[in-house]
Amino acid sequence: MGTEKITFIGAGSMAEAIMEGLIKKEKWQADLITIKNRSNTQRVDELRVKYGVVPASTIEEAVVGADIIILAVKPKDAHDAVNNIKPFVKSHQLILSVMAGISTETLTDWLHLQNPIMRAMPNTSASIGHSATALSSGKSAMRSHIEKSLELFETIGTVTLVPEEKLHIVTGLSGSGPAYVYYIAEAMQKAAEELNLSEEEAKSLISQTLLGASLMLKQTTDSPIELRRKVTSPGGTTEAGIGKLDQFGVQDAFLACIKRAVKRSEELGRMN
Ligand SMILES: NC(=O)C1=CN([C@@H]2O[C@H](COP(=O)(O)OP(=O)(O)OC[C@H]3O[C@@H](n4cnc5c(N)ncnc54)[C@H](O)[C@@H]3O)[C@@H](O)[C@H]2O)C=CC1
Numbered sequence: 001m002g003t004e005k006i007t008f009i010g011a012g013s014m015a016e017a018i019m020e021g022l023i024k025k026e027k028w029q030a031d032l033i034t035i036k037n038r039s040n041t042q043r044v045d046e047l048r049v050k051y052g053v054v055p056a057s058t059i060e061e062a063v064v065g066a067d068i069i070i071l072a073v074k075p076k077d078a079h080d081a082v083n084n085i086k087p088f089v090k091s092h093q094l095i096l097s098v099m100a101g102i103s104t105e106t107l108t109d110w111l112h113l114q115n116p117i118m119r120a121m122p123n124t125s126a127s128i129g130h131s132a133t134a135l136s137s138g139k140s141a142m143r144s145h146i147e148k149s150l151e152l153f154e155t156i157g158t159v160t161l162v163p164e165e166k167l168h169i170v171t172g173l174s175g176s177g178p179a180y181v182y183y184i185a186e187a188m189q190k191a192a193e194e195l196n197l198s199e200e201e202a203k204s205l206i207s208q209t210l211l212g213a214s215l216m217l218k219q220t221t222d223s224p225i226e227l228r229r230k231v232t233s234p235g236g237t238t239e240a241g242i243g244k245l246d247q248f249g250v251q252d253a254f255l256a257c258i259k260r261a262v263k264r265s266e267e268l269g270r271m272n
């Protein structure tokens with residue numbers, strides 16, 4: 001059980017996914033988690049009722065006494081958020097950013113302090129304890145800060161330590177990744193319904209197919225190509241179907257998608 005006081009600056013989708021994971025898996029007590037949003041008090045109240053987390057009425061109240069400050073605002077709001085917390089931050093507090101694109105060097109510049117800074121790139125599957133999180137340390141982070149961040153994110157999924165320069169790639173791959181999978185599910189659902197399955201029939205078959213395929217990828221040593229080969233009987237339905245995906249260049253489309261998302265992460269980092 002975590003004992004540190006955590007404050008979220010920004011109480012949107014990602015902050016909720018993390019706090020939901022921490023609280024539902026009983027890894028952190030809700031009363032150790034404080035949240036501060038910019039202006040949307042209705043949102044803060046919703047999270048208080050749903051999870052029992054503690055709303056802060058001022059930035060000072062949110063920052064003072066926190067052991068870990070998690071920055072979870074959109075990259076465009078990052079500079080503002082850091083300026084707001086700056087007057088109250090003490091040098092021992094661990095700053096943990098989940099924001100896409102913004103480097104620990106930029107955060108240190110804005111803060112004008114030598115606080116330990118860690119960056120994490122989780123994904124929204126954190127809410128059910130299945131995030132694929134990548135973690136990187138800034139210059140002032142010490143072993144203890146890396147270990148604390150590992151402990152926190154391991155409670156909501158897997159953690160891979162990567163050098164910071166790889167975080168743009170991770171963001172485009174696994175940060176955005178759940179959306180790519182939902183996009184595939186959406187496409188399969190549309191096709192199934194067009195072909196006359198009911199919404200419920202399609203949903204149940206598709207979600208279990210995706211789950212089973214993901215578990216196979218995780219639990220066997222087979223590569224995706226090998227696993228695909230096992231489904232594909234010569235002259236069968238899969239071969240016929242995949243032929244169409246190849247014809248439409250779907251693998252190229254994924255390459256273009258991930259490259260564009262990585263580039264966008266780089267752009268977001270430069271926008272401030
Ligand atoms: N949504 C996702 O799947 C993932 C998001 N991220 C990162 O997490 C961060 C947050 O993303 P989301 O939660 O999706 O955004 P969101 O828009 O749902 O939440 C951001 C929240 O921050 C609040 N906010 C804005 N400025 C603020 C300020 N100065 N002080 C306090 N609160 C402020 C907004 O009112 C909003 O509620 C982004 O930087 C994103 O790159 C990282 C991994 C995955």
Ligand SMILES: O=C(O)[C@@H]1CCC=N1
Nearest residue numbers: 100171172175176177
């Ligand atoms: O779309 C975004 O910018 C964020 C970062 C990774 C997932 N969502």
